[in-house]
Amino acid sequence: MDRTTQIFQVSTLYGAATLAAALDAGLYGPREEARRILLVSHNAAVPETALRLDEMHGYGPLAARFDEVVSWNEAISPYHPSAWGPRGSDTVLWQRALRLLWNIGEDDRVDLAVESIQANPARALVAIFSEASVDVYADGLMSYGPTREKLPLTLGRRVRRLLHLDLVPGLRPLLLSEYDVEPVIVPDGAFRAVLDEVAREAADDPLLAPVREERPTAVLLGQYLAAINILSAREEEDLHVRMLTGAVRAGHRSIVFKPHPTAPAGYSAALHKAAADAGVRLTVLDAPLLAETLYEQARPELVVGCFSTAMVTASAYYDVPVARVGTALVLDRLRPYQNSNRIPLALVDHLVPDLERDETPAVLGEAPASLAPLVRTMGFCMQPRTYPALRGQAEEWLRAHLAGSPAAYFPALRLAELGLPGSSPATRARVRAARAKRKVGRAVRRGGRR
Secondary structure, eight states, X not given: OOOEEEEEEESSHHHHHHHHHHHHTTTTOOGGGSEXXXXXXXXXXXXXXXXXXXXXXXXXXXXXXXXXXXXXXXXHXXXXXXXXXXXXXXXXXXXXXXXXXTTOOTTOEEEEEESOTTSTTHHHHHHHSTTSEEEEEEOSGGGGSOOSSOOOHHHHTTEEEEEEEOSSTTOOOOTTGGGTOEEEEEOXXXXXXXXXXXXXXXXXXXXXXXXXXXXXXXXXXXXXXXXXXXXXXXXXXXXXXXXXXXXXXXXXXXXEEXXXXXXXXXXXHHHHHHHHHHTOEEEEOOOSSOHHHHHHHHOOSEEEESSOHHHHHHXXXXXXXXXXXXXXXXXXXXXXXXXXXXXXXXXXXXHSOBGGGTOOOBOOOSOOTTHHHHHHHHHHHHOTTTOGGGHHHHHHHHHHHGGGSOTTTSOHHHHHHHTXXXXXXXXXXXXXXXXXHHHHHHHHHHHHTO
């Protein structure tokens, strides 16, 4: 008898927790009706030296929900998961090889659940299993932004659902909406229950002992902005110090810093000096666990970040007040305009109080009515060819609201490139001149090749 095999591709523990919650909520049917494979991909630049998913606290309980765990890195070795995809003529051979390797019958149906469908390894998987239905799951704020690259129509039609967390209640994701993909919320209760399970499994980590004893009242979240060339290492280090300074000014005397796993160790040295100068206690928690586990164990009164999804989960699932630092700087540095981090940044900038302006940290509520039109307008400006139907709405919004929006949301050059309201005649003239210059250059290069 033909069987169904469900393959769940994952590269982060947060993503695995999202999938576990989807399974617990019944979004993939009864367990006995399908064989479930957890396909783990290590996408770090040097996977052999990076922290592995199975080394993180909470991995065991999550993996237990699946019938088998397999490694994508081992399956395609020596290629890198982020760089490799099969040649079109090789997809049939690769499917046969993977079915054999993972003990999937020739006639068994395969369903895929993947992250970041615009990039590998998800693109490689959907190409190899070309008959499989596809679910995309989004475990962060990027689900609210536009699809980064246009998908082949045949692939867009295969995507059944976008599974996402309800991080900004009332805001509908823009991701994959151009293919009429239905967004499905992973229930809050199911996700919080999974996070609690992960936290219980991590409770015995000795690195958590100082946190439980000192009960820091503020948590600072590090990111990896230097690693992806948005800020310099010094600027990111300064950003963390600004977070600490803001927390101290808000009255917090015991603070914990949760660095991003890829951040350099030197970042914490600058923080320790700033904490000593301010006369406050600082604990750096460089442990293999989710920030959400820290919220459960420490019960902080404040979480500070730039635009980390973990800051929003603190508010959405733990009712912890949150505050932001540095979003204006990062928005200004973000290149190109289409960068997928733009919508998460704008969401945090729009919704979360600014700690450096002495705004009161808050638990976030329903999305304000002003948010969806802003996101759609930014989405059009980021990917106008993907969302041409949004041009009219974008023009109307810009005429009414551009003057009151931060300049980094809609740079004048971008508006001029798209012929949108808000661009000056001089900027539009520069854009036309640059286009003409590029056109002449292409013609000259073509002539030189004859």
